[in-house]
Amino acid sequence: TQHQLMRSSLSLGKLTTIFITHLHGDHIYGLPGLLASKTLNKALRPLTLYGPPGIKAFIECSTGSAHSELAYPFEIVEFAPGDTFAFDRFTVSVRPLVHSIESFAFDIKEHDTAGRLDEAKLRSEGLEPSPLYGELKRGRGVVFEGRRFEPGDYLLEPRKGRRVVIAGDNAEPEVLAEALDDLDLLVHESTYTQPVFDALEKKHQHTTALQLGKSAQRHGVKNLIATHISARYGQSGAHSIEEIYNEIAAVYKGRVFIANDFDCFELRRDGTLVKG
Incomplete structure (x- = not known):
């Protein structure tokens, strides 16, 4: 994350909030370096880190062992399932997932806007x-x-806020059933195609493209972004990334994208998802 951030047009100076889904290394090892970079870049805006129990011990151990002194106000909030955090324009609710360790999804609900005058x-x-x-x-x-x-x-109808669910590693999309009905956008892992998963000798707790597509279709999810694709799919792998897309599209009739680093999406007021 730290290196990719440096390659992007995003500014560390504007970073104020980080949410972590779970404590597996591929999701947290970049954090200590990123936190230190904020100090080196003189990006001194306060930063709040939200994560599962254990995130505080990890950060304190890694920054302490490296003698990293953060020169900006920094707060760590360890959450529990069901916690909700309020921000200016939206709320973030924490939902549990099914994985080999505690893993969570973030249910982001934009506030409804009051009716405008006609x-x-x-x-x-x-x-x-x-x-x-x-x-x-x-x-x-x-x-x-x-x-x-x-x-x-003379008051027009209030405008309903948009809603997005961003999920961490998860073996069962249906664990989010309550949050998926008529959802505007689901960002969810799709690690394998079903045939590849079925052939694995050791089953890891991840979702297949078929599982994800069926669940999104069942609950009327309007837009879907598939993430966390296995390295076996792509230019250097034995399989094509199109296999993931095609397996989802065969059972899901909404709009679907396969996420890549640096992708930027806009969820418009009418529910349309557009890739920038």
């Missing part, structure tokens, strides 16, 4: 922008030139 309608009825608009937005009726305007007649 300004075109107000203007057409003679009420131009003025402090009276503020009264209507606050739910209070107003009188203008002898006529009463009630907020219920």
Whole structure:
């Protein structure tokens, strides 16, 4: 993560929050170096790290052994299943997964926005922008030139917030069933195709493309980003990445992407997911 961040256009100086799904090495070994880099780059904005029990001991041991002194305010929050954290525009809820160690998903819910004023309608009825608009937005009726305007007649429907679930390593997508119904976007591992998994002598606790596609289709997930693909799929592997995509697409009719480093996605208000 540290090296890829340096290759990207993202700035360490703007990093304020990190969420960790579980404590396997491929998900946390880059953290100590990243934390130290923030100091070296004089990126002194406060940083909060959220992770499962044990993340604090790992960070304190690694930074302490290396005598790394972090020159910025740094807080570690160890969460438990069911915890919810509130931010300015959204909440993050922690959901447990099925893996060889504790692993979690983050259910991110954008706040609903209050109904906007139908300004075109107000203007057409003679009420131009003025402090009276503020009264209507606050739910209070107003009188203008002898006529009463009630907020219920001019407030548009509230806009429902978007919702995204980002999952760590997980062997059973259905453990998230409660969170998947009508979900806007699911970001979930798809480590193997089903035939490859079936042929493995030792079964690791990961999800196949077939499992993921079936679960997403069953619950009406609108968009899907598949991550954590085994190295056997790709240019240097014995299998093609298209095998992952095709196995998902055979059973899932929503929009699906296979994630790559540096990919950027926009989840639009209408629910459309667009790759930048």
